[in-house]
Amino acid sequence: MKEMPDIGEISFPEIVEEPVLWGYYRDLHQADKHKAIVNFDTGKLFSIVSNDYRLIRHEEAIEQIEKAICEVHDLGRYETYTRFYNDGGRMRRTYRFPEVSVEIGTRDKDIVNPELHLFNSYDVTWPFIIILGAFRLICKNGLVVGKKFLHLRKRHVYELEKINVQEQVSTALARFELQINQWGEWAQRRLTEKTYTHVMNAMEFGKKARKEIKGRIEREAKGFDDNYVPVMSVWIFFNILTWYITHRTVSLNHRVDMEKRLRVAMAHLKRR
Numbered sequence: 001m002k003e004m005p006d007i008g009e010i011s012f013p014e015i016v017e018e019p020v021l022w023g024y025y026r027d028l029h030q031a032d033k034h035k036a037i038v039n040f041d042t043g044k045l046f047s048i049v050s051n052d053y054r055l056i057r058h059e060e061a062i063e064q065i066e067k068a069i070c071e072v073h074d075l076g077r078y079e080t081y082t083r084f085y086n087d088g089g090r091m092r093r094t095y096r097f098p099e100v101s102v103e104i105g106t107r108d109k110d111i112v113n114p115e116l117h118l119f120n121s122y123d124v125t126w127p128f129i130i131i132l133g134a135f136r137l138i139c140k141n142g143l144v145v146g147k148k149f150l151h152l153r154k155r156h157v158y159e160l161e162k163i164n165v166q167e168q169v170s171t172a173l174a175r176f177e178l179q180i181n182q183w184g185e186w187a188q189r190r191l192t193e194k195t196y197t198h199v200m201n202a203m204e205f206g207k208k209a210r211k212e213i214k215g216r217i218e219r220e221a222k223g224f225d226d227n228y229v230p231v232m233s234v235w236i237f238f239n240i241l242t243w244y245i246t247h248r249t250v251s252l253n254h255r256v257d258m259e260k261r262l263r264v265a266m267a268h269l270k271r272r
Contacts, residue, residue: 013088046122089123149175186234
């Protein structure tokens with residue numbers, strides 16, 4: 001994966017807070033309890049928020065998480081990938097750590113690397129979020145990690161410096177190892193009809209998506225049982241879902257929504 005340029009080379013929107021006015025042309029009033037979040041260069045209005053809203057700029061969020069990452073020497077070097085949506089109103093930045101490699105015991109060289117996902121927005125779609133994730137090298141899937149392992153979520157009512165990012169990131173490796181142990185258990189456990197049905201329903205796939213996923217399942221399964229449940233491990237089934245999310249979702253918003261659904265569905269994957 002190609003590394004992104006230095007943060008100074010990325011074009012961020014110039015964000016300002018402006019007063020909100022209401023009324024008729026000759027009789028305008030200022031809304032005392034609200035303000036507008038605006039792109040200064042283009043005039044695009046991202047949102048109208050209360051005065052309690054604390055603006056966290058994308059570049060400030062990036063600087064905060066990268067400062068925390070640098071304090072955790074075991075993570076080694078990292079690669080980054082940044083996506084914007086809504087003219088810069090939303091940002092997702094992924095940090096992948098290729099020097100931290102763990103092998104899942106299903107086959108040779110089934111390697112996963114930890115990732116951290118940073119979310120931030122000006123259009124109030126997302127608060128400031130850091131989520132632990134992973135990357136499966138063998139098929140280049142972005143893997144969804146259970147919410148309990150690292151899911152820092154803060155509304156924009158906090159000053160950025162008061163959010164303890166460093167403490168969260170410093171424990172990411174230990175949490176990643178816990179998730180790896182869970183995935184190793186999934187690799188040894190066969191997919192059941194109950195789990196297959198529950199997870200597919202929870203994901204709420206459309207007709208086209210279901211057809212594509214079932215085609216992938218047919219290629220990777222070792223046949224089907226009498227109830228037409230694919231003969232495969234929970235780990236392979238999970239990776240088919242993450243393959244679809246990584247390679248087939250049509251937009252950043254769609255991908256984030258699918259990842260949220262899978263994170264919830266994973267609770268059922270844990271059950272025998």
